[in-house]
Amino acid sequence: MDGWSIDVDASGVRVAGPRISFEVDAGEADSTSLRWGVFGRRLCRAGQKPERIRGMPRAVAQHVRASIARVAVDSELRAWVGRFDDLQAACEGGLAAGRWVPWDVRDAFLADRRSDFPTRLRKSNALATLSTHETEALDFSADDMAALVNATNEKVLRRELSAQRDFFASIESQPLTDEQARAVVTFDNRVQVLAAAGSGKTSVMVARAAYAVARGFVRPERILLLAFNKKAADELQERIEARFAAAGLDATGVRASTFHSFGLSVIGAATGRKPSLAPWVADGRELQKLSEIVDRLRDSNVAFRYKWDLYRIVYAAVSLDPAGGPADAYNRETRQSGFETLDGKIVRSEGERMIADWLFLNGVDYRYEHPYAVDVADATHRQYTPDFYYPDIDAWHEHWALGRNGKPPAEFQGYEDGMRWKRTLHEQHGTDLIETTFAEIVLGEGGFIGLEEALTSRGINLDWNPDRPMRREPVSHDQLVKLVRTFLSHVKSSRSTDGDLRDLLKTSRSELSGARTMTFLDLFWPIFDAWNEELRKGGFVDFDDMLGSAADSVADGFDPGYDLVLVDEFQDSSQARSQLVQELVAPPGRFLMAVGDDWQAINRFAGADLSVMTDFHQRFGPGPQLALTTTFRCTQTICDVATQFVSKNRRQFDKSMRALNQADRGSPVEVTHTDVPADAVAARLRRWSEEAGTDGASVYVLGRYNFERRDALPSEIPENLRVDFLTVHSAKGSEADYVVIPGMKSGTYGFPSTIADDPVLDLVMGEPDTFEHAEERRLLYVALTRARRGVHLVASPSRPSPFVTELLDEGSSGDGRLVVEVDGHGTHVPSTQRVRPCPQCNGGALVARTGGHGRFFGCSSFPACTYTTNDPIGGATTAAPPRRSAEATTPACPRCGRGTLRRRKGKFGPFMGCTEYPTCRYTRNV
Incomplete structure (x- = not known):
């Protein structure tokens, strides 16, 4: 090169020419440049006077400048190419070994692809120095990576399904379906499996553990299976041992456990002291313990007693919507629907009922809609009747349905005009008007303080007495204790504090941030503190504390040593369970499979948070979502009815459900309308008994509530039938040949139950599911899918469940009716006599x-x-x-x-x- 030599390596650039030589170390390459202009070449180093380079040809200068730029980026480029090479090697190795390429490999590749290195390199003089391989690595994008890995994994999947055909055919008592085998082979770091009812999720978990051991991916002692109750954990352990033995595999060390048992063992191993579970928790007496705490607080604290009764009797029955809920009473004199008060009156709105109940509990004499003192009826207005009149002080009271924005609900057209007209009347005639709003009493911070001051300042003495005889049953002590228990579980699971929740309310300005919610929080935290003091005194923990402490132990460095974690019934996970699983699989090279069905999420009351499942990949990391859609249990008719019914909630995962033998559709789902459920159950049992013959059959009578047992079970049961009564909640995970659901009626204790979750739970849980009867709908899905061969619903003729009305109205397909109404003899009821949905409300x-x-x-x-x-x-x-x-x-x-x-x-x-x-x-x- 005309007497010039250029030596380049990782340590720097060395240049020698006829009249000059110099070096640029790697450490200074980034701040050194070779420039030229009319006065020749200059080597510019940071903080030094430019050095003139004489006699260097332009081609040599360009090569030197590119070499300096190359050394400046060499370490980054090597790392960049190394990631590219690692990815290529992982894909080639995975393909050769028949092993799925997991997300860890993609994540490692993407780690430096998130930087601006390619942009900087392309703008630098180093671009010309790149080899073909380096250029290929530079141009290889995240999309290219996804295409390569996906193509590799698809090849691995096809090869493994073929190579391991005998394994998949024998690892369980029945050969795995293609869906199940795919779930087993998809050995990614974070896999979510959506499993339809009866689709063999336990088989997938057992087979995945066996596959990991058989292929040498994971050692047996580093495999953990987590279940939600002891029965399920014991079944998993038994299946693991039996199926591993049948396959000639060593199951020593594979552990199936409940979350709670595992959490206690983690704390013991991490701290050297295994904690004791509180006896009232272990024995299922949490509600009894909370009731004892509440009784003590009520006896010792007057303010607590007042707020407890205020919330239980007045606030608990009020929604957070100024428009209110559906009417629950009817006034035969005015021929209008309304809301029954504690003293037996029927008022027009929930807000008015709340005011009336508070007045009644305080012993205030009032008249509801008493005619105004002046006759103001005209051509466009009937005689004015204000909401309340107080004869003792000659004052009138209007309670306005105004929200936080000072406006009535949008559907209340003309409401504000009416407000102005009424206020004008009082001004014109000099009558005393007291005004309250829904926002003030429920959504604001003042609560009833303003009304209390308005009445007492006018001479009314308030005499609070929650023991007055009541015409309407308020929320009971036990019901409020159950709400506290659910709230407590979610608070502990999410590690929320009083300050956290109150700050959330201040910043959110949601409908929750008002007197109703604040009253509940004023009750909750003293109970919470007393509960924790009971634990502290005994040296105990409760389930939520235990799970949280176990997660903390793992986060602080204790490693239980499991590389493969499989979680059953994931839709029932709480925040605390989620946190523990996150910590277990946080280190690189860990694998999680979570199996569940959001259609079977029915345990919100017990602390389950469905968002743990619906936000799975946001919480745990990217990965595949698979579905098991083939059920080994139900007929295709039951599949179609159950799926059509539950899948209307579009916030749930969209999936299908099909019977293993789709050709055998089975009999339609039957509905009988009768006021004597036991008679209908007895009649259906007789017909099933005749069909079963000497082979016999199993039958579940599934109640929404335990108390239905006494009205649903007939006195005589055919000898060839095994009949058990279970609640739907307790039946989850079980199956029978036939299922009878006797309590299909509307009302508070109907199916669906109209006992709505208290809105305060939204403070400590994920985003609420606003679809009407969302969890009740999933509960009926669970009930329907317990049956292998047939389902019979018993509905009230006078108060039929809206679920039954919907099923009958929509239960048809191209093959005929999937849901039929039958009489007590099993004869189909003609279409002209079938129960029809109400065309006005579409609910009744x-x-x-x-x-x-x-x-x-x-x-x-x-x-x-x-x-x-x-x-x-x-x-x-x-x-x-x-x-x-x-x-x-x-x-x-x-x-x-x-x-x-x-x-x-x-x-x-x-x-x-x-x-x-x-x-x-x-x-x-x-």
Whole structure:
């Protein structure tokens, strides 16, 4: 090179020419440059005077400059290429060994791909020095990586399914399906398996453990299977030992355990002192212990007693929506639906009921909707009747349905005009008006303080007495204790403090951040502290503390030593369980498979947080999501009915469910309407007994509640049938030939239950599932899918479950009806006599009633829905106007709650309009 030599290696650049030589060390290469202009070449080093380079040709100068730039980036480039080579080697090695390329390999490759190195390199003079291999590595993108790994894994999958065919055919008592085998071979770091009911998830867990040992991926003593109860853990351990032995594998060290047992062992091993579980926790007496704590606090603390009763009797029944919930009572005098108060009155809104109940408990004499002192009726207004009148102080009271924004619900059209009109009346006639709002009492911080001051300042003495005789049953002590227990479990699981929750309320400004919630928190934390003091005094822990302490031990460095963790029933995970699993698999090279079914998430009350499953990959890291859609249990008819029913909630994972033998659809799901469930159960048992013959059959009678046992089980049971009564919750994980569900009625203790979760739980849980009856819908799915051969539902004829109405209305397919209504003899009820859904509310069903004008059909959701008709088949389209009973002649306006709906005739024909027009402009078709 015209007498010039350039030597380049990792230590630097050495240049020698005819008249000059110099070196640039690797450490200074990044801050050194060779420049040229009209005055020749100059070597510029940081902090030094430029050095003139004489006689260096341009081509040599370009080579030197590129070499300096190359040395400056050499270490980064080597690492970049090394990652590329590692990925290539991992894919080649995985393909050769028949082993899935896990996410760890991708993550290592992506670690430096997140930097701006390629951009800097392409802008530098070093680009010209790259070899073909280095250029290939530089241009290899994350998309290229995904394509390479995915293609490799697809080849591994196909080869392993073929090479391990005999293993997959024999590792369980029945050959694995293609879906199951794929789940076993997909040996990634984070695998989520969505398992339909009866799809063999236990087989997948056992086979995956055996596959890991047989292929030499994981040693037996480094495999852990976690279950949610002792029965499931024992079954897993027995299956592991039996199937490993059958396959000639050593199962020594493979551990199946409950979360709780494993957590205790972790704490013992990490600290040298295994903790003791509180006896009242171990024995399932948590509610009893909490009741004892509450009783002590009520006896010793007057403020606590007051808030406990205030929340239990007044606040617990109130929703957080100013518009309120559905009506639960009917006023025969006014012929309007409404809400029953503690003293037996029927008011128009939940907010008014809350005020009335508080007044009653304080012994305040009031009149509800007493006619105003002045006759103000005119052509557009009926006589004004304020919400409350207090005769002792001659004062009127309006309670406005205003939210935090000072506005009424959007559907309350004309409401603000009505407010202005009423305020003007009081100003014109000099009458005393007390005003409260829903936002003030429920959503704000003041609660009832403002109303209390308004009344006492006018001379009313308040006499709080929660023991007054009540016409309506409030939330019981036991129910509130259950709420506290659930809240406590979630608080401990999420490690929340009082300050955390109150700060959350301050920043969120949600509907929760108000007096109702603050009252509950004022009750909860003293109970929480007393519970923890009981634990401290005995040196005990509870389940949630134990799981949290175990997770802390692992996070602090204790390693239980498991490389493969398999978790069963993952939809039932709590935050504490999730945290423990996260810590177990945090080190590189760990593998997690979580198996569950969000369609079977029914344990929110017990601390389960469905978001742990639905946000699986956000919590644990990227990886595949697989599905087991083939059930070994149910007929295709049961699959179709159950899937169609539960999958309407689009917030759940979208998946399918199909029977192993799809050709054998099985018999339709049956429905019988009767007020005597035991008779219907007995009749169906007789028919199943005849079908079963000498082979016999198993039957589950599944109740939504334990108390249904006494009304559901007949006195005589056929000898060839094994019949057990279980609650649906306790039946999860079990199966029988046939299933009877006897409690299909509407109401508080119906199915679905209308006992809604208290909104305060949303403070300590993931985002709530707002789909109507979401968990109850999943509960019925669980009940339906316990059956191998047939399902029979027993529904109330006067209060049919909306679930039954929906199933009957939609239970058909191209092959015919999947859900049929039968009488007590098993004969199909003609379509003309089938229960019909209410066309107005779409939640109730039309049931036969008798009123002052004879027989008619009304909605089973009455008084929430007051629809009636003489023609349940034609519904609202019947030619003749329906004859209405006294109970349904003048339904209340659903928008303003003040007026009633009257039949009117307009430009386009008859319609129903509110009597409060023009203040309220609500209308609907006849």
